[in-house]
Amino acid sequence: MSGFGGLTMSDKPAGWYYVGDGTLRYRDDYGWTDYYMDTKDPRARDWPPPKPKTLLQQLREAEAARSLAAAHRGSRVAMLFGRRRARH
Structure with a gap:
């Protein structure tokens, strides 16, 4: 038909x-x-x-950027409180 x-x-x-x-x-x-x-x-x-493939890629990029920003923010907070990670 x-x-x-x-x-x-x-x-x-x-x-x-x-x-x-x-x-x-x-x-x-x-x-x-x-x-x-x-x-x-x-x-x-x-x-x-956008195609679903593009939407998924944008989501992954946004998540990666947030993770990087959170890691950077965490290291700045540690510096503010005088805590440093030990290096091995």
Whole structure:
């Protein structure tokens, strides 16, 4: 059975699609994925939103930056209180 304009659902290109109830779902070249996004998500404001792979990479980079900042902040706090780590 063909869809609108002779395209079937499997003929749709990869990307984000509105699936109802304020929800977007990502479809890749093989079919529907488990990646969902709320239409109120700030990342959904710029159309189209980034691919899930890009979103995951951005999340990893943000986590790494936070970890680095926390480690740096921890060493500054230790210096303020006169505690230094022993070097081996």
